[in-house]
Amino acid sequence: MRTLKHEKKAAGALKKPAALGPDIDIGSYGRDAPVHKNIENMDELQPATLERARAVGIEGSDTCRSGSFFQSDHTVMLARSMHEGLELMDIEEAMDTHDWLDDYIWKAVRVDADKYTAEAALRPDHGYFIRALAGARVEMPLQACLYMSGEGLAQNVHNIIIAEEGSELHIITGCTTADGMRGGLHIGVSEFYIKRGARLTFTMIHNWAPDMAVRPRSVAIVEEDGLFLSTYVCMNPVRTLQLYPTAFCTGPGATVRFGSVLVAQEGTSMDVGSKAVLEAPGAKAEIVSRAITRGGEITVRGHLVGQSPGVKGHLECRGLILSDKGTINAVPLLDGKAPEIELSHEAAVGKIAEEELNYLTARGLSPEEATSAIVTGFLDIDMPELPEGLAKEMKKAVRLGDSSAL
Amino acid sequence: MLEVRGLSVRVGQRTLFSEVDLDVRLGETVALFGPNGSGKTSLLKTILGLPGFQVVSGSILFKGREITALAAHERAALGMGLAFQHPVTVRGVRLGDLLDTIIEKHGTGASAKDIARLAGLEDFLDRDLNLGFSGGEAKRSELLQLLAQDPCFVMFDEPDSGVDLGSISLVGEIINTLLQKDMRRAERRKAGMIITHAGHILDHVNADRAYVMMDGGILCSGNPLDLLEDIRTRGYKGCMQCAR
Numbered sequence: 001m002r003t004l005k006h007e008k009k010a011a012g013a014l015k016k017p018a019a020l021g022p023d024i025d026i027g028s029y030g031r032d033a034p035v036h037k038n039i040e041n042m043d044e045l046q047p048a049t050l051e052r053a054r055a056v057g058i059e060g061s062d063t064c065r066s067g068s069f070f071q072s073d074h075t076v077m078l079a080r081s082m083h084e085g086l087e088l089m090d091i092e093e094a095m096d097t098h099d100w101l102d103d104y105i106w107k108a109v110r111v112d113a114d115k116y117t118a119e120a121a122l123r124p125d126h127g128y129f130i131r132a133l134a135g136a137r138v139e140m141p142l143q144a145c146l147y148m149s150g151e152g153l154a155q156n157v158h159n160i161i162i163a164e165e166g167s168e169l170h171i172i173t174g175c176t177t178a179d180g181m182r183g184g185l186h187i188g189v190s191e192f193y194i195k196r197g198a199r200l201t202f203t204m205i206h207n208w209a210p211d212m213a214v215r216p217r218s219v220a221i222v223e224e225d226g227l228f229l230s231t232y233v234c235m236n237p238v239r240t241l242q243l244y245p246t247a248f249c250t251g252p253g254a255t256v257r258f259g260s261v262l263v264a265q266e267g268t269s270m271d272v273g274s275k276a277v278l279e280a281p282g283a284k285a286e287i288v289s290r291a292i293t294r295g296g297e298i299t300v301r302g303h304l305v306g307q308s309p310g311v312k313g314h315l316e317c318r319g320l321i322l323s324d325k326g327t328i329n330a331v332p333l334l335d336g337k338a339p340e341i342e343l344s345h346e347a348a349v350g351k352i353a354e355e356e357l358n359y360l361t362a363r364g365l366s367p368e369e370a371t372s373a374i375v376t377g378f379l380d381i382d383m384p385e386l387p388e389g390l391a392k393e394m395k396k397a398v399r400l401g402d403s404s405a406l
Numbered sequence: 407m408l409e410v411r412g413l414s415v416r417v418g419q420r421t422l423f424s425e426v427d428l429d430v431r432l433g434e435t436v437a438l439f440g441p442n443g444s445g446k447t448s449l450l451k452t453i454l455g456l457p458g459f460q461v462v463s464g465s466i467l468f469k470g471r472e473i474t475a476l477a478a479h480e481r482a483a484l485g486m487g488l489a490f491q492h493p494v495t496v497r498g499v500r501l502g503d504l505l506d507t508i509i510e511k512h513g514t515g516a517s518a519k520d521i522a523r524l525a526g527l528e529d530f531l532d533r534d535l536n537l538g539f540s541g542g543e544a545k546r547s548e549l550l551q552l553l554a555q556d557p558c559f560v561m562f563d564e565p566d567s568g569v570d571l572g573s574i575s576l577v578g579e580i581i582n583t584l585l586q587k588d589m590r591r592a593e594r595r596k597a598g599m600i601i602t603h604a605g606h607i608l609d610h611v612n613a614d615r616a617y618v619m620m621d622g623g624i625l626c627s628g629n630p631l632d633l634l635e636d637i638r639t640r641g642y643k644g645c646m647q648c649a650r
Contacts, residue, residue, distance in 0.1 A: 355494045358456050362490070363504070363551055364482035364511050373507065377498025377534075 010121035013112035021242025029154035029185040033073035056174025056205040069144040074125040085136025094129030108191040108219035116215040120156040127157035132167035141170040149178035154185040163198035176207040183211025192220035201229040208238040216243040224251025235263035235401030244273040249283035260289040264296025273301030278311035285313040293326025303333040306341035315345035407597045413464035433594035437630045440619035441642045487557030489548035491564045502531030508554040525550040541568030549580040560598045566607040578610025
């Protein structure tokens, strides 16, 4: 998102490599995107497009959604809210509509964090603006799909999500590529503002192509008694993926939960972290990740920072190595900076225990069925605040993701 | 139903037992006694075909069929089941989901909820398999899985160890159900083998015969209560003297 005051800072960071993940030559990706027609409903999408979108949790009908957003390459094809108290639009339109949005752009995420944020600021390609008005309870999930079809293209989106005081909002975001597409670059900046007493769940499912480079940059600010529940699923091949979403719990009693489900095939490199900074008394955080390598490289990071008395945080990284070639690095980090805090972590990386397999085969499951049951169970993370329907959809996506990965 | 002939088994270079002969007939319940480390658990795991137990010689016939070369899941499909002495924890796999899988796989038509109620584990269906279960709960979870599987030949590895006295009668009841003890012996389609160290379970489940396993093989067989009484009064040392 381009505003004059940010341009200068961004320009200064255009060559600044990210702290983590392999460096990407942004200039090698194209900027000439195919233009797509606007649609009124999701069911107007091409069947092949819809099929890819479905694999990342996007429904072809609006009946069980409070709103739908669909962006293909650099074209916002659909942005429609179907719920009173819910705003959903192209971020460009939102900037024209709301003068005050200037106060939110590049406030949570630093524009000069690295070359990817700088690129997103200087060469923006839309993105979404989602806002639940104060007190609005939007129980049905809103769906947003960021789709790429242009071979070798760069897509730089900037999303702003605001859950105003006392609101409730559930978002499912699916990011994917057209069938047959090999590679491109996706930069996604997302800034989340969860106001006092608001509840926001954000479920993001990625299903990229084998030569894609992906650099999401997300920061959430969670105010007093706010809840931010972020679940991330990526189970299909992607060349390089690096993200480290961070939540700042700025108000007393603010709660954040990060969950990640990762599967890396051979040729995939993932560096996925989550960080929670507990700045106010009574703030709570939980970070849970499950990583499976089927030949790829995964680094799973978790970082809890306790800065105020009485905060609590727990970090759990578990990794399963299902191939001779794969590697998993778990990097848990706890920073205690105040008295009377409780921060803990557990991390375990290994292969499937033979005794577990034997136990299940004794019940009549074949070794393949036993492995599958253990893997499915391993990937099944509990997200207690996720609405039942959405939790089921997520579990289904995980099951489908893993079977397609196989 | 089960005929074990001249079975010798080793793990790595270590011989666990040699030349074991053993029969379990349809409708019958056989007890297996023996001191710690005598190879009782290994014998049951070998009969079920779990990996790691190398059959050096001998054969296992199940319902007249040579099964020595079959894998564990294939033997389970033929109707063998085992309640483990020390069930492993399987994180992420919920007890209820596993029961559903077992019921579907073996086509037993059981209702997971009903059999869980029978085992006093109706509140455990959403729990990870054996995670945080007490000793008694883990034993009942084993029996519950066998109720779902409904095998015709059921092996129980120390079903009474680690179970408080109040729960032993429930464990005994479920074993009796699994072995169709409410039916006349000639009408039963089941048979079972029970390892018991202290013999408490035999207060609740009648065994027809017993074997004593020690010193790398089967030492003797006979009436279970008589043998148990001998073991209680004279210890396994007495068995060795008796064998000489």
